[in-house]
Amino acid sequence: MTKIRQVFLGTSLLFGIAFAFQVLAQEPAQPGERVLPDPNDPTAYTEKGADTCLKCHDEESEFPVFNIFKTRHAVRGDARTPFAKLQCETCHGPGGLDATATQAMRERGGHTAKVRKGEPRPPMLNFGAKSKDPVATQNKMCLQCHERQNRMDWQGSTHANNEVSCASCHSVHVPRDPVLTAAGQPDRCYACHLRQRADFHKPSVHPVRFGVMQCSECHSVHGSSTASLLKKPTLNQTCFQCHADKRGPFLWEHAPVAEDCSVCHLPHGSINPSLLVKRPPLLCQQCHSPAGHPSVSYTSAGLPGGTPSAYLLAGGCTNCHSQVHGSNHPSGVKLMR
Ligand code: HEC
Ligand code: HEC
Ligand code: HEC
Ligand code: HEC
Ligand code: HEC
Ligand code: HEC
Ligand code: HEC
Ligand code: HEC
Ligand code: HEC
Ligand code: HEC
Structure with missing residues (x-):
């Protein structure tokens, strides 16, 4: 002293x-x-x-x-x-x-x-x-x-x-201010943002919990002209900082992707895989009529309880439409390759 x-x-x-x-x-x-x-x-x-x-x-x-x-x-x-x-x-x-x-x-x-x-x-x-x-x-x-x-x-x-x-x-009377470290930051935020703490403990998350990412990589906590204090002028641009492969341009675009990632993804955490808001087929059928591709397990004769429709194999539309973010394949118009 x-x-x-x-x-x-x-x-x-x-x-x-x-x-x-x-x-x-x-x-x-x-x-x-x-x-x-x-x-x-x-x-x-x-x-x-x-x-x-x-x-x-x-x-x-x-x-x-x-x-x-x-x-x-x-x-x-x-x-x-x-x-x-x-x-x-x-x-x-x-x-x-x-x-x-x-x-x-x-x-x-x-x-x-x-x-x-x-x-x-x-x-x-x-x-x-x-x-x-x-x-x-x-x-x-x-x-x-x-x-x-x-x-x-x-x-x-x-x-x-x-x-x-x-x-x-901020803590100024400590050698290292926790909010400026990846390990210490989330707890500071969770003191007030309890719902987000719950989100970041769900099965599919952005790896904030493991100290790999910080809230402040997506948010400008001191102020921003974007809604939800986002770091970039749009939500998608905030995502492209790290997921540049989803930016395109694609020969065959999937309209909602270019528009807003949050149509299909939650930013913090989800009980569904890949941070999805819903699982396919329901996710897709919010916009796509189930008419062509049925949404319940009808038999070929159209009666419930029989052989499941091939379109619903493992519940997934993405089994066939794997290029859901857009395709650059000459014949990728149906986002299948
Ligand atoms: C008299 C000017 C002055 C005042 C008042 C002041 N700061 Fe600072 N602060 C500085 C300077 C200078 C630095 C070092 C900046 C640098 O190195 O680029 C700094 C650095 C910081 C940092 C970064 C620390 C780091 O380890 O990188 C934080 C956070 C901070 N200040 C917060 C605060 C808070 C909160 C207050 C009010 C309680 C405050 N400051 C008051 C001048 C001030
Ligand atoms: C950069 C601005 C800044 C400077 C310089 C600073 N303090 Fe502080 N002080 C704070 C802040 C902010 C807090 C609230 C606790 C924290 O953030 O760590 C605080 C907390 C305190 C407290 C605790 C009050 C309580 O609630 O119990 C005391 C005592 C104190 N400071 C004394 C001092 C003394 C003595 C000095 C000079 C040696 C000093 N401070 C220099 C910003 C500052
Ligand atoms: C004669 C002793 C003494 C000196 C000198 C002194 N303090 Fe204090 N200070 C105290 C005590 C005792 C407390 C606890 C609060 C109380 O008893 O009311 C305190 C409390 C504080 C607090 C908490 C807020 C409050 O007022 O309760 C801060 C901040 C603080 N002091 C900063 C300072 C700073 C900065 C200086 C120098 C400019 C300083 N003190 C000089 C005795 C002192
Ligand atoms: C909601 C939490 C939060 C609040 C409130 C907050 N900060 Fe910060 N601050 C952060 C985080 C997180 C960082 C590191 C990442 C960044 O810069 O966005 C930071 C970084 C800083 C830095 C160092 C790096 C830089 O940007 O220069 C300073 C200085 C600073 N803050 C000052 C302040 C001052 C002054 C205030 C009050 C007007 C304040 N902060 C309010 C969370 C906060
Ligand atoms: C002292 C309490 C407190 C702390 C600590 C705090 N916040 Fe907040 N934050 C609020 C309040 C209050 C609001 C406004 C009401 C709401 O949206 O919950 C808010 C709003 C927000 C918003 C939404 C802005 C909007 O426009 O909807 C974001 C993003 C945010 N905070 C991020 C953070 C991050 C990241 C941290 C940690 C670095 C943090 N906050 C720390 C109290 C806090
Ligand atoms: C991968 C980027 C990303 C990370 C990391 C992130 N956020 Fe967010 N956050 C977002 C986006 C995007 C939104 C806007 C959601 C919307 O508008 O649909 C948002 C919204 C918010 C909101 C507003 C209310 C809500 O939930 O929509 C708060 C508060 C918030 N975030 C706090 C935090 C805190 C605290 C952390 C760290 C523990 C954090 N965020 C980490 C991207 C992120
Ligand atoms: C700061 C970098 C960063 C930003 C910004 C970012 N991400 Fe991520 N994202 C990551 C990392 C790191 C992972 C984990 C990769 C892994 O586990 O292999 C990830 C994983 C994902 C996953 C897969 C999750 C899973 O459970 O498999 C999705 C979906 C995702 N991000 C969407 C988004 C969206 C939407 C945004 C914009 C709101 C965004 N990301 C912004 C870094 C980022
Ligand atoms: C139409 C719905 C939809 C939209 C909009 C969407 N995604 Fe996805 N995303 C998915 C689906 C479905 C999966 C899971 C793919 C799988 O199961 O093969 C996924 C997976 C991911 C993954 C993890 C696997 C991978 O491909 O790396 C990331 C990262 C991702 N999306 C980022 C984004 C970003 C960034 C945006 C906005 C530019 C976005 N997504 C927009 C539906 C969407
Ligand atoms: C927010 C609404 C929305 C959601 C959710 C959505 N799509 Fe789309 N999708 C569109 C729009 C709009 C088009 C472009 C329609 C057109 O060109 O006829 C499109 C086009 C397509 C195409 C190409 C159609 C064609 O005729 O070329 C396929 C395949 C497709 N979506 C599959 C999916 C799958 C699989 C999912 C779920 C992972 C999904 N979509 C989720 C809105 C959506
Ligand atoms: C077994 C593979 C397979 C599965 C699973 C599948 N599709 Fe398709 N989908 C196709 C094929 C093949 C086409 C092209 C049909 C054509 O050209 O007539 C197609 C076409 C489409 C189109 C374009 C409209 C059209 O009729 O040409 C949309 C939209 C679409 N599918 C959405 C979905 C959705 C939503 C799901 C999940 C419920 C889904 N698909 C599941 C193979 C599949």
Whole structure:
């Protein structure tokens, strides 16, 4: 612990940095929202930054904070990181005083001061489930640095509109954020998406459960202009990322394939083989009249209970029409070769 502390000992804060808090401070506050002071206000932020916080928050604390020094947020010499700015307070807001502080708090000197027994400690801005601050305020703290690139579509996205905080997916006080790993990501999502967890445990699935694939290979979780937060402009294009052979062009196309894979396939998991929404023949007979190819086991005389129709051998239309996604064979018009 002392080692890390030494690193920050004496790194007095640079009050001169004009910083994005100014932008934050200017926006009109919602009820219950903190008004964050100017980063140049010497009464608001602690003078010694992280060193002050680490006096009380160390490895023995209920919530060990040190691991953050093993993350990209604390890469030394990277001027873009929180530790090159107001350190812990870049994310957690001022440890001294902010505009929500009452007169009594002011007299006590804010979160970092000693409090008398039984007296509440003025709270810091916190994140995730335990936070009392509005989600929008929490997310603003992260967006001051992460608004561009993949968060371009965040505002107005499904997760933003449903008040999902950055911290409900991301952990920043751990060496490796689980949501950024194939093994750790699904559990983060399943915390809220229970139905999808059930889907991914069905017999036919995309191999997310085995750590081979991630939700984020198909979804842009920070926002997307496509329905269901898909990564590509259409559902089919999302599939073609990995199933390029189904894109064609085919000499003999099968109309529904070019239109929408989800006519026949579920994206996550299915009780039917090959992620199918239904099994053939019913799958096919949603569109194709059973008139030519009967759908029940009639005998050649047309009576039930006799020799099954050849068209229903093993219940499969694909036994004969094997090129259900399209054919490039000169005589593949019936999708049989
Ligand atoms: C990049 C932004 C960021 C920085 C920098 C940061 N934190 Fe945090 N902190 C968070 C988030 C987000 C959480 C919520 C838990 C999580 O995501 O790991 C949190 C949680 C905490 C908690 C736990 C609160 C609780 O609910 O029990 C404490 C204490 C804390 N941080 C202290 C610190 C200290 C001390 C520093 C500086 C050494 C620091 N933090 C730096 C973002 C940050
Ligand atoms: C004098 C000791 C002390 C100092 C200094 C201190 N904290 Fe705390 N902090 C606490 C205690 C104790 C709690 C537990 C909550 C409580 O008792 O109200 C806490 C809670 C927190 C929480 C959880 C949210 C809350 O307010 O309950 C965060 C986040 C936090 N501290 C961050 C910081 C940061 C960042 C700094 C440095 C600017 C800091 N603390 C400095 C004692 C301290
Ligand atoms: C002061 C600016 C700043 C703030 C505030 C900030 N970050 Fe970062 N963050 C960075 C920088 C810089 C990086 C490293 C980017 C890189 O290396 O390309 C980073 C990296 C990340 C990464 C990628 C980590 C990895 O291992 O690849 C995540 C996730 C992240 N931040 C989430 C958050 C969240 C959540 C918050 C709010 C609690 C937050 N950040 C607040 C500057 C910031
Ligand atoms: C629904 C879960 C979820 C939420 C909410 C979320 N993220 Fe992410 N984030 C992810 C996943 C998954 C990845 C890795 C894959 C990717 O980039 O799409 C990621 C990657 C990142 C990265 C590193 C790679 C990159 O895209 O630059 C940063 C930084 C980041 N998120 C910041 C944020 C911020 C800031 C917020 C809040 C405004 C946020 N995230 C909200 C799940 C989430
Ligand atoms: C804190 C809860 C929470 C977490 C964690 C979370 N989500 Fe969501 N997500 C929601 C809510 C709420 C909605 C909107 C209502 C709904 O569709 O269920 C949503 C919607 C979605 C949608 C559908 C969007 C649409 O337009 O229909 C997708 C896709 C999605 N989330 C993917 C993910 C992925 C992938 C992860 C993990 C990286 C994740 N979510 C983590 C709460 C969460
Ligand atoms: C192979 C690509 C793919 C993967 C991997 C994937 N999804 Fe999806 N997801 C989709 C598609 C496509 C849709 C849209 C379905 C539709 O509109 O018919 C969708 C829809 C959703 C929805 C909206 C509701 C619904 O079920 O239609 C949620 C929520 C969701 N996915 C969450 C997740 C989560 C969580 C994971 C990871 C555990 C995940 N997805 C992995 C492709 C994928
Ligand atoms: C990120 C790559 C990726 C994307 C995107 C993707 N898939 Fe897959 N798909 C896979 C992998 C990997 C498998 C498993 C292959 C195996 O087990 O041999 C698979 C298997 C399948 C299977 C066969 C499942 C089984 O049980 O045999 C179907 C059907 C399928 N995908 C359809 C789709 C559809 C539809 C989409 C678009 C919504 C899609 N895939 C998007 C990678 C992807
Ligand atoms: C008309 C229904 C239908 C549509 C639409 C459809 N598929 Fe299929 N797909 C099937 C059937 C049926 C099977 C099983 C084939 C078998 O049993 O031989 C299958 C199997 C698969 C497989 C696993 C076996 C293989 O051929 O690799 C993948 C991957 C696949 N489909 C991807 C896609 C993609 C991607 C799309 C959209 C471009 C799509 N499918 C559209 C009916 C369809
Ligand atoms: C969503 C509706 C839909 C579904 C489901 C569907 N098809 Fe088709 N199929 C079509 C359409 C539309 C055509 C083009 C019709 C035409 O050209 O007369 C077609 C054409 C065909 C053809 C070529 C017909 C010809 O006269 O050239 C065959 C064979 C075929 N489908 C077999 C299947 C099989 C086998 C399945 C099940 C795995 C299936 N279809 C599922 C809509 C569908
Ligand atoms: C035993 C092989 C076989 C099976 C099984 C089979 N078909 Fe066919 N199907 C054919 C042949 C051969 C043709 C071409 C008939 C012709 O040219 O007169 C055909 C033609 C078609 C056509 C084109 C329309 C037409 O009458 O020419 C459609 C659509 C079709 N089948 C759908 C299906 C569906 C749906 C199933 C499952 C219920 C199915 N087939 C099962 C052999 C089969």
